[in-house]
Structure formats: structure tokens, C-alpha cells
Amino acid sequence: MAAPTRIAAFVTGLVCLATSALAESGDVEAGKRVFSKCQGCHQVGEEAKHRIGPHLNGLFGRRAASHDDFRYSKSFRRAGTGGLEWHAETLDTFLENPRSMASGTRMSFRGLKDAGDRANLIAYLRTFSDDPANIPEADPTARGTDHDLEPTILALKGDPEYGEYLSGECVTCHQASGAGNGIPSIILWPEEDFVVAMHAYKKKQRKHPVMQMVAGRLGDEEIAALAAYFGQLNE
Amino acid sequence: MKLNRRAFLGTTAAAAGTIAAPVVLADGHSKPRVIVVGGGAGGATAARYIAKDSKGEIDVTLIEPTRTYYTCFFSNLYLGGFKEVSDIGHTYGKLAASGVNVVHDWAVGVDRDARTVSLAGGASLPYDKLILSPGIDFVDGAVEGWDLSSQNAMPHAYKAGSQSELLKAQLVAMPEGGTFVMVAPPNPFRCPPGPYERVSMVAHFLKNNNPTAKIIVADPKPKFSKMALFQEGWANHYEGMVDWIGEDFGGGNVSVDPAAMTVSIDGEETKADVCNVIPAMKAGRIAELAGVTDGNWAPVNAADMSSKADPDIHVLGDASQQGDMPKSGFAANSQAKVCANAVRGALTESKVFPAKFSNTCWSLIAANDGVKVGATYEATPEKIAKIDGFISQTGETSDVRKATYEESEGWYTGITTDMLG
The missing domain is CATH 3.50.50.60 (FAD/NAD(P)-binding domain)
Structure with a gap:
């Protein structure tokens, strides 16, 4: 079922090359490789669900910030209310510099400066848009977060009040408003993602030296407390 | 009772x-x-x-x-031309609006x-x-010949604001091929990498505007914070411009004459076009x-x-x-x-x-060449004691250094928001 869809997209791409419709001139396979930059936060494909960022199925033609079950930044909600819809052109602008369209977005991504990368990525995302049911089971594209943590650690319910106190150490760099330049936003993450990320720093699987140092001395309860606090922080 | x-x-x-x-x-x-x-x-x-x-x-x-607070952090970046003075000035209005009674x-x-x-x-x-x-x-009499009445001739610029602007103006006005002298402070002092980040930023400015000028640093210490990183950076970006005279070479034996604009370092007198005295x-x-x-x-x-x-x-x-x-x-x-x-x-x-404490200090050596040092600390009955730390490495790639600088900018926004709302 999916193969024809993709071929169709590819053929359309060839046809449209001359008319400079960016999204349709991209290479789907190359776009899949570009998507590796996105999949730390976004899932797409059959089992895709919201993680740090919303899932990206059915993106084309959709109004921005329109999933009721995802907590968007104020900035994105405003953009959606203002009529921003996702099409090749708007995605191209957004992907080049996310802050150009939603200055307060929590998407901590500097942007794709290479127009070819953007075109390929847009072509790839396009394949998940017409009808997500078309994505074949044998071809999963969404990569789940790597959960090698003890289930007991993931099951811990953190104390947000303790998390609020501990958060003092975080907000010297990570702004409580969710704004971020040079330092990513850490608010409103699903608690599980937050916990997984902090334990990855603690185990030095993630590389950043400041974060390894900070996470290194946090206990399981403390990480759970921070996840609980930042997970519910209002902008 | x-x-x-x-x-x-x-x-x-x-x-x-x-x-x-x-x-x-x-x-x-x-x-x-x-x-x-x-x-x-x-x-x-x-x-x-x-x-x-x-x-x-x-x-x-x-x-x-003061009604406008100028952060000492990033004031060196202002000297280097990476920030405007307005970028480092902050008022207390949001703090007042959040319920703090602010009395000037x-x-x-x-x-x-x-x-x-x-x-x-x-x-x-x-x-x-x-x-x-x-x-x-500042400790009275810390540098022979200098007191607060000389701070216009020989600025400290170690409380940011008008002193920073004065030092910048003097730097801009330096004659071609002139000499910038810094008298560095003994330990302990505010912002351990600060004087050396300042040397880097002054060197950056001079390289672009007055490339034959020289920088002399008279330092009473045998070593300083992030020393290997700064010295590597000075050699890479500002070769031959910076002469650091440490304790072993008489860098602590210093007196100044603000009227004559001379500095004596271990008995040798130097004419300074700009002299930045950072006292104890x-x-x-x-x-x-x-x-x-x-x-x-x-x-x-x-x-x-x-x-x-x-x-x-x-x-x-x-x-x-x-x-x-x-x-x-x-x-x-x-x-x-x-x-x-x-x-x-x-x-x-x-x-x-x-109690939990932590610290990270970023410094800029040249455009997009940022480095950092940091540690975590705990409270013991005797003192705040260091637990664990890290420091940037010499020979890091330019991508790492650029990311470190960008991180410092994020931190600046973060901490000023955390302080003042």
C-alpha cells in the first residue's frame, strides 16, 4: 500500500522540479536520514505519539498547534490561532529557523540551513501525511525513546515541591518560561522523557559536561521530583 | 540577655x-x-x-x-565589541512588580x-x-601609587558600568602601536577567569583596530584560572601581542604613577597608554x-x-x-x-x-571561541566543599567552542531572568 504512495510522491516530485515546489522535489530516503536530527523529540509513523514534541503524522494541511492532546508553547498556539498552516513553504521557512515563525517555541533546534536537507525532510514527512494508515507495518520509521531504565525508576512519582526547590539549580541556565537560546527548554516534557534524559547524563551516555555533573549527583527521587515539577510548569 | x-x-x-x-x-x-x-x-x-x-x-x-545594574559578567564582551553597554544593563522594575520593595x-x-x-x-x-x-x-594601598581618586586615569572596571565605558573609551583612543597594561589582582578575587578573559577581549579589539599594539599583564600569581586554555588561545589568535609577567618574573612587584601614566614592574618602568589596575x-x-x-x-x-x-x-x-x-x-x-x-x-x-551548590564560568577568548569551567559543591560542617568538576580541554574543535559560546549567551539570559524576573 505504501510503496505506491511513495512512488507517486516521487513521480510528482520529478514533474514538479521545474516549478520549484520545494517539498516535492526532495529525496524521501535522504529526508529519512535528515529526520535523525528530529527524532530525539518527534516521532512519525504508525506508532508515533507525542513525546517532547508532537508526533508529525498528518502534518500537511494541518493548522499549527492543533493537537488537543499536546501542550504547545504560547507562541505556537498564537501562530496557530493566527492561521499558520503546515505546507511545503511554511515548513521550509520554519525548518530554516524555527524562531522565525514562533519566537517562543520550545523546539530547541537551530534550524536546517541547507535548502536541500529541508527539501528532503519535507518530502519524507509528506509520506506520512495523506493517510497515516498507509504506512506499512514492516517499515516502522518512528524510533521510540531508548528505555533501558529499571521500571521501578520510571515508576517513581516525584514530589513537585521538592522539584521546585531543586529546579533552582536548573533555571540559572534553562529559563522557567521555556524560552531558550543556546540552552534548550526543559519545561512541559513528558516526565518519562525527562527521567530518561537525566539518567542518560548521569550514566555519561549523553555527553554534555555540565549536565553530566549536575545529573551525576541527583538521586532517582530527585530526578523524578524535577521531572514532575518541570512537567507541569506553566509558561 | x-x-x-x-x-x-x-x-x-x-x-x-x-x-x-x-x-x-x-x-x-x-x-x-x-x-x-x-x-x-x-x-x-x-x-x-x-x-x-x-x-x-x-x-x-x-x-x-544604583537604578541600573550592569552585570560584571559579559562586561568583558562589551570591551571586545561583542556586546553593547545596553546589553549588560538591567533595571529593577520587574523585581518591584513581583512584590519586592526596591529602595534605591x-x-x-x-x-x-x-x-x-x-x-x-x-x-x-x-x-x-x-x-x-x-x-x-578594594583593599586600600593594594597597588602602590593607586587609590580610588586615580580610577579615572587608571580604571579598574571591576564594578561594571561607567568604569567599563571609561576603559572602553581609553582602549578606542589608544595610539597606534600603543601599550595596554593590566595590573592583575592577588587571590582571592571576584571572577577568577575575569582578568584573562579581559586580556583576550582587549586583544581581540586591538587585533582588529590597532594590530601593532601590545598588552602587558603584571600578575602577582604564579598561575591563574583556565591558564592553559587562555595561553593556547592567545597563541592561536593573538600571537606576540600578550606579554604575561607572572610572580616568578616579578609580576607582583608593581607600582603605578597615574599622573605620569607609568607602571613599574619589578623595577622596570613602562609607559602605559591605557592602564587597567585591578587591586586586591x-x-x-x-x-x-x-x-x-x-x-x-x-x-x-x-x-x-x-x-x-x-x-x-x-x-x-x-x-x-x-x-x-x-x-x-x-x-x-x-x-x-x-x-x-x-x-x-x-x-x-x-x-x-x-543545601546544593553549583557553578559554571564561561569565558570568551575570541569570536566563537568559548571555554568553561564548573563544579558541584556540598555543605560540610567546615565549609562549602567541592564534589566534582570539569574544564574545557585544549585543542577542542571550533564547533565545540562555538557551542560553548552560544551556551554562555543562553546562560546570560537565564541567570539575569532568574535574578530580576
């Missing part, structure tokens, strides 16, 4: 660390009152956190003479028995807890006036930053003598949160959590 009570409380606080004795509010008023002196990284953060977290249960007054005046005295702070404007304000975060002043430092004067200093600094208990001389006074940041943390804005901000939590716990029924 008063002496006994003080002695008793002092012992208890020192022994128990975090457990505060029940507070008897001054002159029977209902709401506890906290006065914070000094609106920098320590004081502004403490005021904001106490006001924010006590949700109106505590009256917080911040006493700060000088605190000129503390009556510890009456628990009042007197202001230059004549007022006397009562407190239940006093937080002193006055930053630094001590706690801001109000700490001494309050009687909480011992020597140049104010000793504190690590668990809550309370003064070892008075349990109702806390001392934050550069002015405090706490142990292993460097005197930095990041450290003061970190200490302020521990202090705010302890003060709130002592004055209301809020939970007191164990």
Missing part, C-alpha cells in the same frame, strides 16, 4: 547547620521582614525567591543604590541588637533576617560595618550561608568566605537559593531542603 541569646543561637546554628531557632519577630509586627542589601547576582536572586516562594507571607526589601539608597550601618539597617537617606529599617550581598570593595579585593564595606567580617571577608556557615558572627545575618556571593566556590555571579545565584530556602523556613513553616 542579648549577648547570651546571641551566643546561644550562634552555637546552635553552627552545630545544627540548618535547623533554625524559632524567630521572635522584631517589635511585635505580624509579618516577618527580610532586608537584602545589594541587588546583584546574590541579593536580587535571594529577594526574588523569598518574595516569590513565600507568596506574600514575608515582606522583602531590597536596598540597592545606600545601606550605611547595621544595628545588630536592634536589628535595623540605616540608610544614607536617613531611614532606619527593621529586619528579622538580614541578607548582605554587597559584592567587593575585600567584602563590600557594609559587611565590615555590620561587624561580620574576619579579615577581608565574611565567614559563613555552608548549610545556609548564615554569618558565623550573627545567625540573623546571611552573607552571599563575593563578600562571603564560604570555602571552595569561586567568587562568581553563578556561585552567588546558587548560594542565594540555598539561603532563600533557609530564611523562608526560619520565618514561616516552609520546608527546608538540604
Whole structure:
């Protein structure tokens, strides 16, 4: 079922090359490789669900910030209310510099400066848009977060009040408003993602030296407390 | 009675660390009152956190003479041309709007028995807890020939603002091929990498505007913070421009003549076109006036930053003598949160959590060439003790250095927002 869809997209791409419709001139396979930059936060494909960022199925033609079950930044909600819809052109602008369209977005991504990368990525995302049911089971594209943590650690319910106190150490760099330049936003993450990320720093699987140092001395309860606090922080 | 009570409380606080004795509010008023002196990284953060977290249960007054606060952090980037002076200036309006009573005046005295702070404007304000975060002043006679009356001829630029602008103006006006001399301070001092980041930023400016100019640094120390990183950067970006004269070569044997604009280093006289004198430092004067200093600094208990001389006074940041943390804005901000939590716990029924401290200091060596050093700390009965740390490595890729610089910009926005709202 999916193969024809993709071929169709590819053929359309060839046809449209001359008319400079960016999204349709991209290479789907190359776009899949570009998507590796996105999949730390976004899932797409059959089992895709919201993680740090919303899932990206059915993106084309959709109004921005329109999933009721995802907590968007104020900035994105405003953009959606203002009529921003996702099409090749708007995605191209957004992907080049996310802050150009939603200055307060929590998407901590500097942007794709290479127009070819953007075109390929847009072509790839396009394949998940017409009808997500078309994505074949044998071809999963969404990569789940790597959960090698003890289930007991993931099951811990953190104390947000303790998390609020501990958060003092975080907000010297990570702004409580969710704004971020040079330092990513850490608010409103699903608690599980937050916990997984902090334990990855603690185990030095993630590389950043400041974060390894900070996470290194946090206990399981403390990480759970921070996840609980930042997970519910209002902008 | 008063002496006994003080002695008793002092012992208890020192022994128990975090457990505060029940507070008897001054002159029977209902709401506890906290006065914070000094609106920098320590004081502004403490005021904001106490006001924010006590949700109106505590009256917080911040006493700060200046209406615009210029951050010392990033003031070197202004000298280098990477920031405008307006980028490092901040007002206290948001702090006032968030419930802190901001008083622009000088605190000129503390009556510890009456628990009042007197202001230059004549007022006397009562407190239940006093937080002193006055930053630094300079030790008299630290550099022979220099005193505050010479700071226009030979600026220190180690309290940001007009002094930074003066030093920048002198740098811009330097004659072609001129000489910039820095007299560096002895330990301990505010911002350990600060003088060397400044050398880097001055070198950056001169390389682009006055490439035959020279920089001489007279340093009373044998080594300094991030030394290998700075020296690598100076060799890479500013080859032959920087002459660092350390203790071994007489860098501590210095006198200046501000009228003649000469500097004598180990007996050899040099004519300076710009001379940046950074004298030895001590706690801001109000700490001494309050009687909480011992020597140049104010000793504190690590668990809550309370003064070892008075349990109702806390001392934050550069002015405090706490142990292993460097005197930095990041450290003061970190200490302020521990202090705010302890003060709130002592004055209301809020939970007191164990102290945790951390610090990271970023420095810029050249465009997009950022480095950092950091550590975590814990409170022990003796001091704030270092647990773990890291430092940027020599030979890092330009991508890593660029990311480090971008991170420092994110941190700047983060900490100024955390301090001032």
C-alpha cells in the first residue's frame, strides 16, 4: 500500500522540479536520514505519539498547534490561532529557523540551513501525511525513546515541591518560561522523557559536561521530583 | 540577655547547620521582614525567591543604590565589541512588580541588637533576617601609587558600568602601536577567569583596530584560572601581542604613577597608554560595618550561608568566605537559593531542603571561541566543599567552542531572568 504512495510522491516530485515546489522535489530516503536530527523529540509513523514534541503524522494541511492532546508553547498556539498552516513553504521557512515563525517555541533546534536537507525532510514527512494508515507495518520509521531504565525508576512519582526547590539549580541556565537560546527548554516534557534524559547524563551516555555533573549527583527521587515539577510548569 | 541569646543561637546554628531557632519577630509586627542589601547576582536572586516562594507571607526589601545594574559578567564582551553597554544593563522594575520593595539608597550601618539597617537617606529599617550581598570593595594601598581618586586615569572596571565605558573609551583612543597594561589582582578575587578573559577581549579589539599594539599583564600569581586554555588561545589568535609577567618574573612587584601614566614592574618602568589596575579585593564595606567580617571577608556557615558572627545575618556571593566556590555571579545565584530556602523556613513553616551548590564560568577568548569551567559543591560542617568538576580541554574543535559560546549567551539570559524576573 505504501510503496505506491511513495512512488507517486516521487513521480510528482520529478514533474514538479521545474516549478520549484520545494517539498516535492526532495529525496524521501535522504529526508529519512535528515529526520535523525528530529527524532530525539518527534516521532512519525504508525506508532508515533507525542513525546517532547508532537508526533508529525498528518502534518500537511494541518493548522499549527492543533493537537488537543499536546501542550504547545504560547507562541505556537498564537501562530496557530493566527492561521499558520503546515505546507511545503511554511515548513521550509520554519525548518530554516524555527524562531522565525514562533519566537517562543520550545523546539530547541537551530534550524536546517541547507535548502536541500529541508527539501528532503519535507518530502519524507509528506509520506506520512495523506493517510497515516498507509504506512506499512514492516517499515516502522518512528524510533521510540531508548528505555533501558529499571521500571521501578520510571515508576517513581516525584514530589513537585521538592522539584521546585531543586529546579533552582536548573533555571540559572534553562529559563522557567521555556524560552531558550543556546540552552534548550526543559519545561512541559513528558516526565518519562525527562527521567530518561537525566539518567542518560548521569550514566555519561549523553555527553554534555555540565549536565553530566549536575545529573551525576541527583538521586532517582530527585530526578523524578524535577521531572514532575518541570512537567507541569506553566509558561 | 542579648549577648547570651546571641551566643546561644550562634552555637546552635553552627552545630545544627540548618535547623533554625524559632524567630521572635522584631517589635511585635505580624509579618516577618527580610532586608537584602545589594541587588546583584546574590541579593536580587535571594529577594526574588523569598518574595516569590513565600507568596506574600514575608515582606522583602531590597536596598540597592544604583537604578541600573550592569552585570560584571559579559562586561568583558562589551570591551571586545561583542556586546553593547545596553546589553549588560538591567533595571529593577520587574523585581518591584513581583512584590519586592526596591529602595534605591545606600545601606550605611547595621544595628545588630536592634536589628535595623540605616540608610544614607536617613531611614532606619527593621529586619528579622538580614541578607548582605554587597559584592567587593578594594583593599586600600593594594597597588602602590593607586587609590580610588586615580580610577579615572587608571580604571579598574571591576564594578561594571561607567568604569567599563571609561576603559572602553581609553582602549578606542589608544595610539597606534600603543601599550595596554593590566595590573592583575592577588587571590582571592571576584571572577577568577575575569582578568584573562579581559586580556583576550582587549586583544581581540586591538587585533582588529590597532594590530601593532601590545598588552602587558603584571600578575602577582604564579598561575591563574583556565591558564592553559587562555595561553593556547592567545597563541592561536593573538600571537606576540600578550606579554604575561607572572610572580616568578616579578609580576607582583608593581607600582603605578597615574599622573605620569607609568607602571613599574619589578623595577622596570613602562609607559602605559591605557592602564587597567585591578587591586586586591575585600567584602563590600557594609559587611565590615555590620561587624561580620574576619579579615577581608565574611565567614559563613555552608548549610545556609548564615554569618558565623550573627545567625540573623546571611552573607552571599563575593563578600562571603564560604570555602571552595569561586567568587562568581553563578556561585552567588546558587548560594542565594540555598539561603532563600533557609530564611523562608526560619520565618514561616516552609520546608527546608538540604543545601546544593553549583557553578559554571564561561569565558570568551575570541569570536566563537568559548571555554568553561564548573563544579558541584556540598555543605560540610567546615565549609562549602567541592564534589566534582570539569574544564574545557585544549585543542577542542571550533564547533565545540562555538557551542560553548552560544551556551554562555543562553546562560546570560537565564541567570539575569532568574535574578530580576
